[in-house]
Amino acid sequence: MEPKTSGRRKRQDCPEEEGDFRQKRTAELKLATVEKLMAGLSFQGGTSLKMKLANLVHLLNKGGLRVELKKHIMNELITCVGNHPGQSSAYATFLGLLNVGDFEFASQCLSFMLQKANESMYTNDWDRCRGVVHFLVDLYNCQVIPSSSMLTMFAVLLKECEALMDPDDVVVAPQLRRDWLAYCVLSAIPLIGRDLEGETAFEKLMVSLQIYIKKRCVQHTTMLSVWWDFKQSDYLELLWQQVDGLRQDRWAEPEHELIPRPYISFDNTLRHGQMHYIRDFELAPHQQGCRYPPPRVCFHIFFDDSVGEILHLPSPVRIERHLLEAQIQDVLHSYHKERKICADSLLGYAASKPELPVYHCIVEVILGEMLQLPTAQWININYGALLVELCKRQPDKVPQVVVMAMDILFDRLSSMSVACFDRLVNWVSYHISNFGFICQWSEWAESLPTPIDPSATNLHPKVVFLRELIKKCLRLSYQQRIAEIVPDILAGFLPPPAVPHFKFFDETLPGGILSKTLLEAMRSKESCPEMISKIINATTGVGPLLKINVFTQNCLHLGSKSFSHTFAILSKYHSVFKDLAAQDPEKQLAILNGTFDVWIACDQYKFVVSEKLVKMEIINYNNLVTWIFDPMMRKELTKMYVWELLHSAVRHLRRAERAVAVVDVDDPSASEPLVKGILLRIFQRFVKILSGAPEAEKGTEEHYWFQWVLGRLQEMLFIFADDFKIISNKLLKITEVTEVRPEITEIIEAFVAYTM
Amino acid sequence: MSASVELSSYRDQHFKGSRSEQERSLRGSCTLYVGNLSFYTTEEQIHELFSRCGDVRVIVMGLDKYKKTPCGFCFVEYYVRAEAEAAMRFVNGTRLDDRLIRVDWDAGFIEGRQYGRGKTGGQVRDEYRTDYDAGRGGYGKLLSQKIAPNTDNR
Numbered sequence: 001m002e003p004k005t006s007g008r009r010k011r012q013d014c015p016e017e018e019g020d021f022r023q024k025r026t027a028e029l030k031l032a033t034v035e036k037l038m039a040g041l042s043f044q045g046g047t048s049l050k051m052k053l054a055n056l057v058h059l060l061n062k063g064g065l066r067v068e069l070k071k072h073i074m075n076e077l078i079t080c081v082g083n084h085p086g087q088s089s090a091y092a093t094f095l096g097l098l099n100v101g102d103f104e105f106a107s108q109c110l111s112f113m114l115q116k117a118n119e120s121m122y123t124n125d126w127d128r129c130r131g132v133v134h135f136l137v138d139l140y141n142c143q144v145i146p147s148s149s150m151l152t153m154f155a156v157l158l159k160e161c162e163a164l165m166d167p168d169d170v171v172v173a174p175q176l177r178r179d180w181l182a183y184c185v186l187s188a189i190p191l192i193g194r195d196l197e198g199e200t201a202f203e204k205l206m207v208s209l210q211i212y213i214k215k216r217c218v219q220h221t222t223m224l225s226v227w228w229d230f231k232q233s234d235y236l237e238l239l240w241q242q243v244d245g246l247r248q249d250r251w252a253e254p255e256h257e258l259i260p261r262p263y264i265s266f267d268n269t270l271r272h273g274q275m276h277y278i279r280d281f282e283l284a285p286h287q288q289g290c291r292y293p294p295p296r297v298c299f300h301i302f303f304d305d306s307v308g309e310i311l312h313l314p315s316p317v318r319i320e321r322h323l324l325e326a327q328i329q330d331v332l333h334s335y336h337k338e339r340k341i342c343a344d345s346l347l348g349y350a351a352s353k354p355e356l357p358v359y360h361c362i363v364e365v366i367l368g369e370m371l372q373l374p375t376a377q378w379i380n381i382n383y384g385a386l387l388v389e390l391c392k393r394q395p396d397k398v399p400q401v402v403v404m405a406m407d408i409l410f411d412r413l414s415s416m417s418v419a420c421f422d423r424l425v426n427w428v429s430y431h432i433s434n435f436g437f438i439c440q441w442s443e444w445a446e447s448l449p450t451p452i453d454p455s456a457t458n459l460h461p462k463v464v465f466l467r468e469l470i471k472k473c474l475r476l477s478y479q480q481r482i483a484e485i486v487p488d489i490l491a492g493f494l495p496p497p498a499v500p501h502f503k504f505f506d507e508t509l510p511g512g513i514l515s516k517t518l519l520e521a522m523r524s525k526e527s528c529p530e531m532i533s534k535i536i537n538a539t540t541g542v543g544p545l546l547k548i549n550v551f552t553q554n555c556l557h558l559g560s561k562s563f564s565h566t567f568a569i570l571s572k573y574h575s576v577f578k579d580l581a582a583q584d585p586e587k588q589l590a591i592l593n594g595t596f597d598v599w600i601a602c603d604q605y606k607f608v609v610s611e612k613l614v615k616m617e618i619i620n621y622n623n624l625v626t627w628i629f630d631p632m633m634r635k636e637l638t639k640m641y642v643w644e645l646l647h648s649a650v651r652h653l654r655r656a657e658r659a660v661a662v663v664d665v666d667d668p669s670a671s672e673p674l675v676k677g678i679l680l681r682i683f684q685r686f687v688k689i690l691s692g693a694p695e696a697e698k699g700t701e702e703h704y705w706f707q708w709v710l711g712r713l714q715e716m717l718f719i720f721a722d723d724f725k726i727i728s729n730k731l732l733k734i735t736e737v738t739e740v741r742p743e744i745t746e747i748i749e750a751f752v753a754y755t756m
Numbered sequence: 757m758s759a760s761v762e763l764s765s766y767r768d769q770h771f772k773g774s775r776s777e778q779e780r781s782l783r784g785s786c787t788l789y790v791g792n793l794s795f796y797t798t799e800e801q802i803h804e805l806f807s808r809c810g811d812v813r814v815i816v817m818g819l820d821k822y823k824k825t826p827c828g829f830c831f832v833e834y835y836v837r838a839e840a841e842a843a844m845r846f847v848n849g850t851r852l853d854d855r856l857i858r859v860d861w862d863a864g865f866i867e868g869r870q871y872g873r874g875k876t877g878g879q880v881r882d883e884y885r886t887d888y889d890a891g892r893g894g895y896g897k898l899l900s901q902k903i904a905p906n907t908d909n910r
Contacts, residue, residue: 337760337845338759338760338845339760339845339846340759340760341759379808379809379810379842379846380808381808381809381842381846381847382842382845382846384846385845385846385847385850388850426808430808433851433852434850434851436854472804475800475801475804476801476804476805476852477801477853478796478798478801478853562798562799562800562817563799563800563803563815564799564814564815564816564817567814604800604803604804608803648811651811652811655811655835655836
């Protein structure tokens with residue numbers, strides 16, 4: 001509202017400027033309109049694309065607007081093409097239509113786009129570059145560039161992939177770079193395959209691609225698979241299969257307009273445009289430190305039989321499946337931060353393809369991204385919030401698909417990677433908390449091994465999942481609510497109420513008298529750290545560790561009303577804690593012991609209070625690690641909260657260290673020695689505790705324990721991959737020197753190979 | 757494209773400073789106001805939900821000025837802006853204790869702001885409500901005084 005008022009005032013003050021202002025304002029308005037309309041070309045839904053294009057081009061051809069806004073149009077063009085690689089055909093058609101009336105304009109746009117493609121290679125913005133490549137390919141379809149130009153561009157892109165075939169050639173480019181180059185070309189082929197079939201250069205290109213796909217290494221698929229009994233296909237290998245299948249079908253056009261070809265409706269106009277020749281498409285050379293898109297595997301949980309009888313879901317080896325997924329991924333990547341816009345766009349896309357089970361694909365793609373290994377791209381709740389939004393907007397379509405997906409994931413828990421476990425628990429708990437905690441509780445319970453054994457020693461993946469899920473639901477809700485929702489058959493999974501336990505109510509216990517004195521003193525109005533220290537120090541007959549335990553328990557008991565109360569009392573007596581346990585590992589562990597004594601029944605308090613103690617530097621990081629891997633904690637390692645605590649502590653350390661560190665630009669590995677130190681320590685503890693575990697038969701508690709903790713080691717490597725990468729030699733050395741079980745070595749070696 | 761992290765139209769009338777100063781501090785803030793909470797929602801629940809967007813530095817529960825009991829709002833502060841933005845994007849408008857909660861930027865907590873500003877001690881919105889809201893003490897304060905004067909001795 002404000003700019004309007006100030007504008008009016010300005011005009012009143014200086015009438016002679018009124019004309020200027022109005023002109024400026026009109027120009028701004030025009031620009032905003034054009035930008036909005038251009039951005040709208042990539043938005044799924046609303047007016048038909050044909051209409052949008054016709055309107056926009058009509059507007060720009062009117063009254064010299066095209067020339068006036070040339071620079072802005074070019075900038076908006078690269079923004080749109082870069083941000084929406086999947087919508088390049090709309091923008092190519094747009095430029096094709098402008099080309100008809102103004103060859104020079106199109107020529108300038110083209111040079112600009114090529115220059116931007118080149119720049120984006122230097123900045124490692126590979127998605128943007130792929131967008132431009134697809135844009136150029138679609139310009140061929142729009143009769144703006146000839147096939148020779150396009151084939152030359154493909155040849156440039158594939159040159160480094162071909163180098164692999166010549167044994168005398170020294171290959172310098174890493175596989176990730178060549179993968180991207182191959183992907184860039186391969187994913188464009190469905191757009192033009194039919195036209196080019198038969199041309200020699202095209203035949204050669206397909207052979208090069210085939211050889212490259214065959215020769216490249218796909219070792220990473222094992223490590224990146226969500227389930228260990230089901231190897232997911234490498235994305236590039238699968239795409240080759242899909243494209244090859246399309247070729248064998250003689251490039252039969254995929255149904256339901258899965259390849260957007262808006263230019264077809266403008267064919268009569270487009271044929272009047274003049275052709276442009278691209279001569280200067282160049283690759284930026286590979287350089288040390290370049291980052292490329294990481295390898296991926298394909299995620300499929302839905303097959304034709306999962307979608308009912310009416311709709312037909314293309315099989316994962318069909319190009320149609322890829323096209324659907326690519327469009328959905330494109331929308332996700334463009335709008336993931338704005339859940340409402342994202343949901344609208346996705347549902348708009350689904351509505352445009354009523355003959356296909358698009359909702360299934362949407363849910364599958366979102367979950368695939370969420371469970372992607374080594375780590376998801378965005379925070380867990382990003383995916384969760386988006387799914388909730390989709391469910392709310394399309395309540396008779398999406399929720400049942402989500403339920404089905406949950407069922408499938410639950411069903412396959414026994415072979416799911418531990419690195420996905422927390423993400424699944426967090427997502428399901430968040431999702432159902434938005435829908436009254438309703439989910440397939442009874443069905444899930446019935447699928448548990450019978451008789452259902454809810455005891456803590458049962459470490460079957462499904463059992464652990466339900467136990468942790470219920471705990472998470474409790475954290476988002478409250479005991480009575482969850483107790484009412486969870487069916488009787490699962491009643492054994494409900495933990496006891498999360499109340500504090502203060503054992504020194506019993507004054508006859510060792511330390512009981514001290515506790516009573518302390519409690520009275522701490523409750524008095526005059527209480528202060530000095531006074532408390534004095535009492536503790538003056539007490540005789542109570543050992544130093546017991547004193548710490550008593551003091552810790554007193555604090556937590558007094559602050560047990562809420563986190564804030566706890567934090568307040570910890571701050572108040574910060575100096576007392578520091579005095580009692582400064583730098584002494586044994587004494588620091590006594591504080592953690594006291595904490596766990598009080599909050600034995602509440603994982604959330606154990607986590608949050610311990611985390612706070614570390615943040616307040618009452619407990620140091622090394623001692624926290626020692627504590628977590630202490631034999632006494634062995635059974636706790638199969639619970640989620642321990643890992644929440646450890647991950648959070650490392651992240652906090654890293655944040656603190658980054659805030660103070662002067663980063664050495666030439667050698668990033670020189671910074672953050674503390675983080676690396678702590679990660680190395682964690683790694684050593686993992687190896688030690690895992691190596692000490694007895695070999696056990698499948699299905700036994702001991703066997704499950706080993707699998708859980710081994711998975712947690714892998715998860716740690718995944719989450720802090722960038723840091724571990726720098727110390728990977730040390731990791732390998734540790735596994736060589738110590739006698740370790742082959743399962744551990746396997747995980748380390750796969751990780752090191754992946755990060756190289 | 758960044759609609760969900762934009763400032764809303766609400767401005768705290770008690771802010772000490774000019775409107776532009778206020779907007780500047782809102783744009784750089786790591787603190788959020790969370791509203792439409794049930795009176796029964798605990799700090800622990802809020803911590804769990806908001807931790808999913810990042811590392812929570814502090815939560816200050818909104819209290820009834822006289823009764824010192826939760827009155828349906830709180831402040832959540834993160835260590836970094838980006839994590840507060842995530843909460844604006846993904847938590848705003850989702851459910852906690854079966855209520856759609858509201859998340860908005862706040863210029864930063866100042867002592868005293870944890871108390872309700874209504875005449876009766878709670879939030880102003882609970883004075884004039886005419887609907888029945890079990891999670892927020894039943895009918896609005898003014899209305900409930902008319903319906904059943906002084907039966908609530910809690």
